[in-house]
Amino acid sequence: MSNDSAAVRRPSIYDVADRAGVSHMTVSRVLNGHPNIRESTRRRVMDAIDEMNYTRSSIARALATNRTMRIGVLVDGPGQYGPNSALRALETAARERGYAVSAFSVADDERQGIDTGVLDLVTQGVDALCVIAPRSSSLALLRQQSTGVPILLVKEEPDAGMHTAAVDxxxxxxxxxxxxxxxxxxxxxxxxxxxxxxxxxxxxxxxxxxxxxxxxxxxxxxxxxxxxxxxxxxxxxxxxxxxxxxxxxxxxxxxxxxxxxxxxxxxxxxxxxxxxxxxxxxxxxxxxxxxxxxxDFTELGRRVMEALLAAIAGDDGTERELIRPALVVRSSTAAPRSR
CATH class of the missing domain: 3.40.50.2300 (Response regulator)
Structure with missing residues (x-):
């Protein structure tokens, strides 16, 4: 493959990790200036970024803006259609804006799930956290965490200190x-x-x-x-x-x-x-x-990504219009029969 052909595909954090022989989490730590990284490892990562920087890639932007171009997502009930569809839609919207998504499924043991998930995602150096299909119990646990990044909840009610986006x-x-x-x-x-x-x-x-x-x-x-x-x-x-x-x-x-x-x-x-x-x-x-x-999960993914980008840019949580759902009438409903 020629350099011109290779330049068409923007290198990702995973490509850099492969080139440097490290994990993507190590690349994230280097991009975030994490102090506990060996100088030799830091140098390998930076060399890999330089070698692969054929275009103004997400890695180059991360260096310029001190961002990793990655969103962390905590998902309650990932096996259910609604949360799973919301996650897929957010992944699509994120790719269109040059971002990647790291998802963590919250376990039935909510405290362990929230604690482990936040630690896992924040360690990757995500720019923001999104919580899909939150439960009141898991949200209470999330409030006890210190993340250092903006948090968006996919729920319709406004929430003090957090951003929201949702279907009505x-x-x-x-x-x-x-x-x-x-x-x-x-x-x-x-x-x-x-x-x-x-x-x-x-x-x-x-x-x-x-x-x-x-x-x-x-x-x-x-x-x-x-x-x-x-x-x-x-x-x-x-x-x-x-x-x-x-x-x-x-x-x-x-x-x-x-x-x-x-x-x-x-x-x-x-x-x-x-x-x-x-x-x-x-x-x-x-x-x-x-x-x-x-x-409309496609629109939900787009709205969530817009709100996350605004939050990353310093938006203080402007209230956003809810997405209107649509009733689809089929054959399972009819006028009641007289008894």
Missing amino acids: QRAGAEAAVRHLIDLGHREILHLAGPLDWFDARARAEAWRNCLEHAGLPVREPEIGDWSSDSGYEFGRTYDFGAATAVFVSNDQMALGVIHGLIESGRRVPDDLSVVGFDDLPDARHFLPPLTTVRQ
């Missing part, structure tokens, strides 16, 4: 419940996600507020764990009484709810209408195809 969870839930009310449903149940999650709490609060505003009865929500299995148990065993519809806090649980309802002899939407949240790629292929709330 309440607006999405309100659209789902209003759709059911407009169809004529008068007793609408809710299968919530774990209420330690800010998103689950916002959806549950919006469901309750919609029913109360319409003067409709409110049963306490049932609590699932985001999985299809928890939705299945709800659909198969719950005493639905006079209820004719259920708003489910995510599509995975909605899939289980439909399965459980059918197995218990009920039909969707003839006996119960079901609405989910997220618009999984497969939601249109559920039987019946699922009415749900679509979150």
